[in-house]
Amino acid sequence: MFDGCRQAEDRFISMADQGGGRFDKSGSCAIIVMTVEKECYIANVGDSRAVLSSDSGMKVFDLSQDHRPNEEAEFYRI
Numbered sequence: 256m257f258d259g260c261r262q263a264e265d266r267f268i269s270m271a272d273q274g275g276g277r278f279d280k281s282g283s284c285a286i287i288v289m290t291v292e293k294e295c296y297i298a299n300v301g302d303s304r305a306v307l308s309s310d311s312g313m314k315v316f317d318l319s320q321d322h323r324p325n326e327e328a329e330f331y332r333i
Contacts, residue, residue, distance in 0.1 A: 256287055256298045286319060 264283065271278040284301030297305055297318045305318035322329050 256289060256296065260285070260287070260298065260300055288318075 263285075267283070268280060271280045282301065284303045285298075286303045286305045287298040287300070288305065289296045289298075295318075299305065299319040299322070302322060303319065304321060307316040307318050308314065309316075320326070320328075324330055324333060
């Protein structure tokens, strides 16, 4: 997943650079979900959120954590 995100970012920057400065290269966000047999992997890049709903919305599960500066782990990461 990490390599895929890196490749997508590199391609995006390359395409933006070909625009002669017309395109803003700031910011990115994505939620990536990959299932392998019975395992589910979630990657959160930027300001994104993933939730899973089941039982017609009666059950809700957070699949990602917000990247907000007021969250202790994010504060120290920044």
